[in-house]
Amino acid sequence: MAYVINDGCISCGSCAAQCPVSAISQGDSQFVIDANTCIDCGSCAAQCPVGAITQG
Ligand code: SF4
Numbered sequence: 553m554a555y556v557i558n559d560g561c562i563s564c565g566s567c568a569a570q571c572p573v574s575a576i577s578q579g580d581s582q583f584v585i586d587a588n589t590c591i592d593c594g595s596c597a598a599q600c601p602v603g604a605i606t607q608g
């Protein structure tokens with residue numbers, strides 16, 4: 553399962569900068585992960601300051 557960003561996201565952008573495969577982009581109200589691109593490395597979850605990224 554890919555990682556997912558929940559509504560706790562404060563759109564800081566740290567996760568997107570960290571992702572090795574550029575699977576994270578800014579959506580309408582928060583950042584989002586493209587499940588088809590994510591390789592489940594976990595780097596974004598470790599980076600998020602508010603713990604908004606979890607393994608789905
Ligand atoms: S788990 Fe890794 S590959 Fe997937 S979105 Fe996060 S940083 Fe990118």
Ligand code: SF4
Pocket residue numbers: 557560561562563564565566567568583599600601602603604605
């Ligand atoms: S690191 Fe966390 S708070 Fe920052 S944009 Fe990513 S999901 Fe949102």
